[in-house]
Each structure stands twice: as C-alpha cells, then as structure tokens.
Amino acid sequence: MSRVIVVTSGKGGVGKSTCTASIGTALAEAGNRVLLIDADVGLNNLDVLIGVNDKVIYDMADVIDGRCRIKQALVTSDEVPNLFIMPSQHAYTSEDIGMKNFRILIDRLREGFDFILIDCPAGIERGFHRAVAPATEAIVVTTPHISSLRDADKVLGILAGYKLDSINLVVNRIRGDMVLSGEMMGADEIGKLLRSRPIGVVPEDDNIHVYSELGRLSSSDYKARRAFNCIADNIISGRRRIYDPTVEFRGVVGRIKMMIKRA
Ligand SMILES: Nc1ncnc2c1ncn2[C@@H]1O[C@H](COP(=O)(O)OP(=O)(O)OP(=O)(O)O)[C@@H](O)[C@H]1O
Ligand SMILES: [Mg+2]
Numbered sequence: 001m002s003r004v005i006v007v008t009s010g011k012g013g014v015g016k017s018t019c020t021a022s023i024g025t026a027l028a029e030a031g032n033r034v035l036l037i038d039a040d041v042g043l044n045n046l047d048v049l050i051g052v053n054d055k056v057i058y059d060m061a062d063v064i065d066g067r068c069r070i071k072q073a074l075v076t077s078d079e080v081p082n083l084f085i086m087p088s089q090h091a092y093t094s095e096d097i098g099m100k101n102f103r104i105l106i107d108r109l110r111e112g113f114d115f116i117l118i119d120c121p122a123g124i125e126r127g128f129h130r131a132v133a134p135a136t137e138a139i140v141v142t143t144p145h146i147s148s149l150r151d152a153d154k155v156l157g158i159l160a161g162y163k164l165d166s167i168n169l170v171v172n173r174i175r176g177d178m179v180l181s182g183e184m185m186g187a188d189e190i191g192k193l194l195r196s197r198p199i200g201v202v203p204e205d206d207n208i209h210v211y212s213e214l215g216r217l218s219s220s221d222y223k224a225r226r227a228f229n230c231i232a233d234n235i236i237s238g239r240r241r242i243y244d245p246t247v248e249f250r251g252v253v254g255r256i257k258m259m260i261k262r263a
Contacts, residue, residue, distance in 0.1 A: 002035075002113040004106060005235070006135035008159075010151030012122030014143050015172040018208055018217075020119040021049040022225065023139075025218045026232030028083035032114035035074070037106070038088035039131035040121040041097055047087045050077050051215020061089030064101045070108060079218050084113070099130045106134035115235075124158060132159065137166045139199070143173040144185050153194055168199035170231060175204045176245035177258045187242065200231030203245040223248075 007020045020036055028034040037060070038046040047053040058073040063086075077083040086109070089097065109116060120131040132138065138159050142152035152169070159167050171187045178184035185193070187201040205224035211217045217225070227243035234240055249258045 002110045002116045003137060003165075004110065004116045004118065004135045005137045005139055006039075006118040006120050006132050007139045007141060008120035008128065008132065008155055009122065009141045009148070010124055010155040011142075011148045014141050014148050015202070016122075016141050017045040017049060017119050018212065019139065019141050019170055019172065019202070019228075019231075020117050021046055021212075022208075022217050022228040023231050023235070024115070024117045025050075025077075025080055025083060026225075026229045027115050027117075027235065028077075028080045029218070029229075030232055030236060031082070032236075033082050033084075033112065035084045035086060035109060035113045035116045037086045037109075037116060037118045039102070039118050039127065041088045041127065046119055047075060047085055048215060049212050049217060050083070050085055051079070052077060052085060053215070056087045059087040059089045060105065061097060064097060064105055077218075079216065097130070099126075099133055102130050103134045124155065128155075128158075132162055135162075135164060137168070138162075138164050139168050139170055140196070141170045141172050142190065142194070144171065144190060149190065149193065156194060156196055167196065169194060169196040170200045170202065171198050172202045173204045174201055174245045176247070177249045177261050180246050180249050180258065186246075197240065198242060199234050199240065200227060201243050201245060202227040202231075203243070 007016050009016050024034045024036045036046050052075045055075050058068040062068045063073045075085045118131050121127040142148045179186045187198045191197050207222035208224050230243045
C-alpha cells in the first residue's frame with residue numbers, strides 16, 4: 001500500500017506544487033512508483049510543471065463520475081519512468097468533487113503505487129480538508145517570510161487534529177547569503193519557531209522558474225534539484241540530511257559571491 005503524502009501550506013504561492021512535482025520526480029528517479037494528484041481542483045498546475053499537459057484526455061472527475069477507468073486518466077511522464085499524474089478536473093468547480101469521492105478515489109489508487117503525493121490547494125477551507133483527509137503523512141511548505149510562517153503555524157495546528165503518521169516541514173526559498181548576514185531566518189530557527197524539525201530546505205533558485213515554464217523540472221542539475229533529492233532521500237530512509245544553502249557563500253570564494261550578490 002502506498003504512503004499518501006499531502007503537500008500543504010495554508011498560504012498560497014509558497015511552492016506546494018513545485019515541491020510536489022520535484023519531490024515526486026526525485027522519489028520516482030529513486031525507483032519508486034509515484035503518483036502525483038492535483039487536488040487544486042480546477043487549476044491544473046502539476047501537469048504543466050511535469051510537461052504532460054498536452055497528453056491529458058481524462059481527469060479526476062471523469063474517473064469519479066465513471067466516464068473512464070483509472071488507468072485511462074493516469075498520465076505518464078516522458079522524462080521520468082515510474083512517475084504518473086492524475087490531473088485535476090478542468091471543466092468543473094471545486095464544489096463538484098466531494099470529500100467522500102476523493103477519499104474513495106485515493107483508496108482505489110493506493111495499491112498501485114509506492115507513493116501518492118497530493119498537491120493541496122491554498123487556504124484552510126473545504127479544499128484543504130478534502131486533500132488532507134485521505135493522507136497518511138503531511139508535508140507543510142513554508143518560506144522564511146512572516147505571513148507564510150504564520151499560516152504554516154496555523155496549518156501545523158490543524159494537522160495535529162488528524163491521525164497522520166508524520167507531519168514534516170519543508171522550508172522553501174531560503175537565501176544562504178541572507179541567512180549568513182542575519183537578514184533571513186535559517187531553517188533551524190524556523191524549525192524552533194514552528195516546533196517542527198525540517199525534513200528539507202530548498203534554496204531560492206531561478207532555475208525553478210525556468211524549468212517549471214518548460215515543464216522540465218527533472219532535466220538538469222541545479223541547486224534546488226539537489227535539495228529536493230535530499231528531501232526524497234529523507235522521506236525514503238527516515239534520515240534528516242538537510243541541504244545547506246549557506247555553503248556556497250562560505251570561504252573566500254563564497255564571500256566574493258556574497259559581495260557580488262549584494263552589489
Ligand atoms: N525555491 C524556489 N526558488 C525560486 N522560485 C520558486 C521556488 N519555489 C517556488 N518558486 C516559484 O514560486 C512560484 C509559486 O510556486 P508554486 O506554484 O509551486 O506555489 P504554490 O504554493 O503551489 O501556489 P498556489 O498556492 O497558488 O497553488 C512559482 O513561480 C515557482 O516557480
Ligand atoms: Mg499550487
């Protein structure tokens with residue numbers, strides 16, 4: 001039976017879909033059968049990030065309404081074997097997929113995969129609870145910014161009321177140079193503040209934007225991708241090997257890099 005991990009945040013735009021797509025890619029590259037589910041109903045982000053939007057014929061609503069079989073709605077990645085996507089429905093509003101139907105769908109999917117990652121919509125309303133209800137584990141994504149931290153704190157509190165095997169924190173968009181200069185909180189401080197030890201840290205990296213636009217997050221080696229590989233490793237092994245975003249700004253060369261960034 002698969003581990004079902006919901007990727008959530010409370011605040012919008014902090015990197016949930018990016019984390020879902022990138023961690024899912026890394027888990028699949030490590031040899032696991034991985035399914036990504038877009039629970040951000042009506043907004044099809046994941047299929048665009050993975051670059052399979054042209055291949056989408058059926059979606060989640062078609063499966064739930066019995067217009068197609070599960071296998072027909074699963075879209076495979078061209079680049080990463082073992083990576084599958086169940087697109088969110090396009091023609092409906094969020095109200096059309098009920099909590100019970102979503103849970104039944106996930107239950108039906110659990111046998112075929114090692115991991116199911118659910119990309120949660122922003123907010124803590126109905127869509128949030130629908131995405132969390134079938135999960136066995138949760139990842140809360142936050143950035144080091146105050147509005148995101150406040151929402152992550154709220155979400156961690158709500159998740160504590162669910163029976164989850166684990167609730168883990170990912171700190172996204174960290175800038176190593178700003179952490180070293182004391183202008184941004186580091187992952188340890190954020191973990192203490194939220195009383196949750198991070199399972200991963202992802203640096204701010206312009207490559208995310210570029211490869212997301214191209215639908216090719218797995219196509220090259222860049223620092224955020226290395227950080228996502230660490231997170232996938234930690235999820236698989238239960239270890240806590242955390243990417244250090246400050247390393248590139250240490251030593252003589254690092255200090256020069258930092259001065260150039262600041263200039
Ligand atoms: N580590 C990063 N470095 C640079 N840009 C990033 C990083 N993580 C995410 N982004 C960018 O931030 C934007 C928002 O990311 P994303 O869509 O994954 O957020 P989200 O939480 O899913 O948003 P929503 O709440 O709207 O669903 C995107 O343009 C993405 O490319
Ligand atoms: Mg999203």
